[in-house]
Amino acid sequence: MSTLTLVLTAVGSVLLLLFFVMYARLHAFIALMIVAIGAGIFSGMPLEKITQTMQNGMGGTLGFLSIVVALGAMFGKVLHETGALDQIAVRLLKYFGEKRANYALGIAGLICALPLFFDVAVVLLIGVVFAVARRTGGNVVKMAIPLFAGVAGAAAFLLPGPTPMLLADQMNADFGWMILIGLCAAIPGMLLAGPIFGNFISRYVTLELPKDLTEPSLGQNKMPSFGFSLALVLLPLVLVGCKTIGARFVEKGSELYNILEFVGHPFIAILVACLVAIYGLAIRRGMSKEKVMEICSAAIQPAGIILLVTGAGGVFKQVLVDSGVGPALGNALIGAGMPIAVACFILAGAVRVIQGSATVACLTAVGLVLPVVNELGYSGAQMAALSVCIAGGSIILSHVNDSGFWLFGKFTGATEAQTLKTWSLMETILGTTGAVIGMIFFAFL
Numbered sequence: 360m361s362t363l364t365l366v367l368t369a370v371g372s373v374l375l376l377l378f379f380v381m382y383a384r385l386h387a388f389i390a391l392m393i394v395a396i397g398a399g400i401f402s403g404m405p406l407e408k409i410t411q412t413m414q415n416g417m418g419g420t421l422g423f424l425s426i427v428v429a430l431g432a433m434f435g436k437v438l439h440e441t442g443a444l445d446q447i448a449v450r451l452l453k454y455f456g457e458k459r460a461n462y463a464l465g466i467a468g469l470i471c472a473l474p475l476f477f478d479v480a481v482v483l484l485i486g487v488v489f490a491v492a493r494r495t496g497g498n499v500v501k502m503a504i505p506l507f508a509g510v511a512g513a514a515a516f517l518l519p520g521p522t523p524m525l526l527a528d529q530m531n532a533d534f535g536w537m538i539l540i541g542l543c544a545a546i547p548g549m550l551l552a553g554p555i556f557g558n559f560i561s562r563y564v565t566l567e568l569p570k571d572l573t574e575p576s577l578g579q580n581k582m583p584s585f586g587f588s589l590a591l592v593l594l595p596l597v598l599v600g601c602k603t604i605g606a607r608f609v610e611k612g613s614e615l616y617n618i619l620e621f622v623g624h625p626f627i628a629i630l631v632a633c634l635v636a637i638y639g640l641a642i643r644r645g646m647s648k649e650k651v652m653e654i655c656s657a658a659i660q661p662a663g664i665i666l667l668v669t670g671a672g673g674v675f676k677q678v679l680v681d682s683g684v685g686p687a688l689g690n691a692l693i694g695a696g697m698p699i700a701v702a703c704f705i706l707a708g709a710v711r712v713i714q715g716s717a718t719v720a721c722l723t724a725v726g727l728v729l730p731v732v733n734e735l736g737y738s739g740a741q742m743a744a745l746s747v748c749i750a751g752g753s754i755i756l757s758h759v760n761d762s763g764f765w766l767f768g769k770f771t772g773a774t775e776a777q778t779l780k781t782w783s784l785m786e787t788i789l790g791t792t793g794a795v796i797g798m799i800f801f802a803f804l
Contacts, residue, residue: 365402369679369713372398376675376759380775387759387775391671395678402682409678416677421670423478423625428666429659430629431482434595436658437636437651441644442582443591444490450585451487457495461505464488465553468509469517469545477514477717477763484510485770487592493568501561503771504785508553511763511786512545515717515750516793522718523750529725530732530746533739540747540800544793552789560784564777583640591636598628675760679713699735700748700801703728704794707752715760720753744801751794757786 372394379390395416399409438444455463468484488502495502518524518538527537583591602623609616621627641651697705706727711720732745757764758779767773767782 365683368398368401368682371401372675372679373712373758373760380759387765388667388671391675391759395671395675398675399678399682402678404678404682408681412677412681413674416674417670419673419677421666421673425666426626427478427629428482430626430633432658433655434629434633434636435482435486436654437633437641438588438591439486439490440654441636441640441646443588443636443640444486445494446582446585446588447487447490447592449494450589451491452494457497460491460495460497461501461554461557462550464491464502465505465509465549468506468553469513469549470509477510478766480510480514481507481763481766481770484592489568498561499566499568499771500564500781501557503566503767504557504560504781505549505553507767507782508549508557508785508789511754511789512549512552512793515754515790516541516545516548516747522721522753523746525718526721526725526746526750527743529722530729530742530749531739532743532746534743536740536743536804537746540743540797541750543800544747544751544796547796548789548792551792552785556785556788560781564773564780566771566773566777569772583644587640591632591640594635595625595628595632598631599623599625673762675715679715679760699728699732700745700798703745703748704752704798707749708755708790709752711753711761712756712758713760715757715762717753717761717763721749724749724752738804740804741801744797744804747797748794748801751790751792751797753790755787755790757783 375397376390376394379385379394380387383390385393392413395413396409399412400406404412435444451463451467452460464487467487468480484506485503488499488506491497492499492502514522516523518527518534518541523537523541526532527534600623602619605619605623609619622631637651637655641654642648703724707720707724710724711717728745728749732742737745759765759775763786764778764782768775768778773781
């Protein structure tokens with residue numbers, strides 16, 4: 360099938376999906392399934408391969424995310440009901456003041472998300488946003504956008520984040536330069552896309568606190584200290600960070616290496632944190648086991664729709680990937696003769712828009728540009744700059760085929776239109792800022 364046909368199929372699929380969700384008001388799960396099937400048929404995939412690809416897309420997305428969301432939701436709910444998140448919110452407001460609380464959340468997102476996948480960090484930290492918003496009586500948008508910008512900035516640009524680590528390795532980039540350029544991209548990107556943009560867009564979009572968000576169940580005298588509350592929130596981050604950092608100084612395949620890999624896996628890290636929150640905090644401070652069970656059950660219920668819609672987004676993504684749209688588009692862009700740094704950004708952005716996954720966009724772009732840049736003999740520092748350009752392109756223009764789009768909407772209660780005005784614009788500002796900085800570095804290295 361021709362490149363033009365594949366690209367038109369992808370573009371038509373995205374437009375149809377937006378029509379179904381925003382104008383026809385068809386449920387996102389059903390809309391994603393219909394459009395995924397249509398994209399498979401019009402791209403020329405065999406009918407039997409379409410159904411298998413749908414199964415692979417759903418399983419590949421939910422295999423990781425379902426456990427993370429379920430455990431993370433229970434962990435966050437227990438921290439809220441015991442007052443741990445309130446204690447953190449109070450301290451943040453004390454140090455930064457109510458007017459600068461959004462900056463505190465942006466910085467917290469940037470730091471805490473370093474060792475985590477984006478989805479994991481959001482699940483663990485979203486409760487702090489609600490706690491701060493409830494304390495200040497402010498618009499959730501003003502607090503949520505900085506946190507998401509910080510998390511997204513770390514996930515896209517900063518080592519030892521999983522995606523930038525993978526990207527630097529695939530591009531044979533110098534890790535020292537990757538850290539430096541990544542920091543120069545992530546910090547201003549987070550400030551522009553987070554607190555500054557959040558202040559602006561909160562004048563036009565208002566999101567209320569979740570209706571099921573209540574006052575903490577434990578009395579003020581039974582709430583944990585700030586230090587213990589912060590330690591609990593950071594516990595899963597530390598466990599994952601030990602794996603990410605410690606494994607680099609331990610012989611691969613050794614017993615200690617395997618232990619670090621096991622304990623630092625997000626599944627185990629969040630499970631341990633959840634158990635410590637239940638038995639070391641809730642029950643230890645007088646909460647009944649029946650109440651803990653009620654809290655955990657209530658936390659899991661809203662996670663179902665998040666998982667289903669996110670899984671359906673994975674189905675659509677997988678159909679577009681397996682149909683060959685990415686390589687076809689990449690070859691066309693590289694053949695146009697544009698500057699290599701700009702081509703890296705546009706190529707990753709185009710693949711991102713078509714299939715949704717930032718990681719897949721990065722890997723697809725690397726596979727397409729690497730044969731070209733290898734022949735040009737760029738240094739490790741220049742390859743790091745190009746890696747940042749790819750990372751920036753991989754997060755722009757997020758929409759309904761991106762799992763992050765649905766995570767933001769479902770956790771904050773935003774409609775699809777509100778998510779496009781807030782989350783999608785934030786991601787585009789963040790990615791573009793980072794990529795421009797990558798291009799500047801590439802020009803001078």
